[in-house]
Structures are given as C-alpha cells and as structure tokens.
Amino acid sequence: xxxxxxxxxxxxxxxxxxxxFTCSFPSxxxxxxxxxxxxxxxxxxxxxxxxxxxxxxxxxxxxxTLNTKEGYSYLYIKGSQPEDSATxxxxxxxxxxxxxxxxTRLQVFP
Amino acid sequence: DADVTQTPRNRITxxxxxxxxxCSQTKGHDRMYWYRQDPGLGLRxxxxxxxxxxxNKGEISDGYSVSRQAQAKFSLSLESAIPNQTALYFCATxxxxxxxxxxxxxxxxxxxxx
Numbered sequence: 001x002x003x004x005x006x007x008x009x010x011x012x013x014x015x016x017x018x019x020x021f022t023c024s025f026p027s028x029x030x031x032x033x034x035x036x037x038x039x040x041x042x043x044x045x046x047x048x049x050x051x052x053x054x055x056x057x058x059x060x061x062x063x064x065t066l067n068t069k070e071g072y073s074y075l076y077i078k079g080s081q082p083e084d085s086a087t088x089x090x091x092x093x094x095x096x097x098x099x100x101x102x103x104t105r106l107q108v109f110p
Numbered sequence: 111d112a113d114v115t116q117t118p119r120n121r122i123t124x125x126x127x128x129x130x131x132x133c134s135q136t137k138g139h140d141r142m143y144w145y146r147q148d149p150g151l152g153l154r155x156x157x158x159x160x161x162x163x164x165x166n167k168g169e170i171s172d173g174y175s176v177s178r179q180a181q182a183k184f185s186l187s188l189e190s191a192i193p194n195q196t197a198l199y200f201c202a203t204x205x206x207x208x209x210x211x212x213x214x215x216x217x218x219x220x221x222x223x224x
Binding site: 009032034042043044045046049051089091093095096097098099100101102103 | 114143145150151152153154155158166168200210211212213214215216217218
C-alpha cells in the first residue's frame with residue numbers, strides 16, 4: 001500500500017507570516033505529484049502538478065518544490081493572508097489513480 | 111455552470127436504506143472517480159472508471175457499487191446504508207488524453223446515515 005504523509009496536520013499563523021508544509025511519498029516508481037487547495041464548502045482545486053526532480057512551481061505567493069529521489073515536496077506560502085486559509089492536499093500519481101495525503105489545514109488569522 | 115455536478119448536495123438517510131449519489135460532467139473527460147472524505151483521513155478512493163465499460167475498485171469499495179451510465183455520468187450506490195458511511199463524497203474526472211491526469215472535483219455530497 002502506497003503511503004503519502006503530510007505534516008503538520010494543522011497550522012495556525014498570523015497574517016503576513018510565511019509558512020511551509022511537507023508531503024512525503026514513495027521515491028520509487030514516481031510519475032507525478034499533485035498539490036490541491038481545498039476551501040471549506042468548496043471543491044478541491046488543483047494548484048500544481050510536478051513531474052521532474054528539482055521542479056519548482058509558483059503561483060502568486062504560493063510555490064512548491066519537488067525532490068523525487070528522497071520522496072518529498074514542500075509547499076511554501078509567502079506573506080500568508082486570511083484568504084489562504086484552506087486545507088492543502090498532496091497526491092501521489094501512480095498513473096492510474098491519485099493517492100492523497102491527509103492534508104495540512106492552514107488557518108491564517110488577521 | 112459547474113463542469114462537474116453532484117446530486118444531492120446533502121442527504122440524511124436511515125440505516126438500511128438504499129441511496130444513490132449522482133455525478134455528471136460536461137468536461138468531456140473519459141475517466142471518473144468516487145472518493146469519500148472523513149475527518150483526519152484525507153480523500154480515499156471508492157471506485158473509478160476509465161470508460162463506460164471499465165469499472166475498477168478502489169481502496170474502500172466494500173458496501174458500495176457504481177454504474178457508469180454514459181461517459182458523462184457516474185453514480186455511486188449504497189445498497190444498505192450504515193452509519194459509518196456518513197462522510198463527504200466527491201466525484202472527480204480526468205482526461206486520459208493529457209499526459210498528466212489532473213483531476214477536477216465536483217462540489218461534494220454530504221451524506222449522513224442515522
């Protein structure tokens with residue numbers, strides 16, 4: 001059974017703080033890693049899809065890095081805003097299906 | 111209009127009842143998926159379908175069945191609902207024509223079994 005782990009489970013930060021969280025996944029048979037952002041009462045929405053070791057992706061204040069050899073990805077949020085409050089999910093893509101981590105729930109306080 | 115829709119959005123049902131959750135998509139994708147989300151457990155795959163004639167069990171298929179009525183429609187049934195099937199259920203789609211199978215999610219159905 002493939003195991004995808006995310007840490008921390010939850011995070012509370014002040015507006016303006018920068019933060020980061022981790023996704024760990026199997027380093028063998030890597031195909032792709034997905035990051036999703038899931039706001040309460042909404043659908044999960046894709047943030048990034050990462051495929052190559054050393055990949056870095058950026059969307060506004062949010063960026064992600066990928067290390068396939070050691071099996072981890074980091075998601076960074078620079079200068080957190082209340083609207084960044086959401087659960088951030090990573091998912092290991094084994095070509096047939098996605099295996100999701102349990103998510104990191106971020107709350108940003110004004 | 112949303113590309114992936116789910117009906118109903120909320121449902122309360124009693125133990126032992128049969129219930130069907132429906133998913134429709136206008137994205138033209140061939141692959142469809144059903145997940146359930148429980149607090150602290152993330153999204154777990156129930157069933158997935160790569161086309162109308164292809165149905166596959168996921169991680170937690172016991173107690174569930176599915177029907178792919180058309181490329182655009184994928185239904186999830188609970189033949190005899192039990193309280194531990196209380197969860198948030200998501201449908202998702204992806205396109206096998208893409209190199210990376212990014213999934214697009216519906217709004218979710220919150221099911222409560224009493």
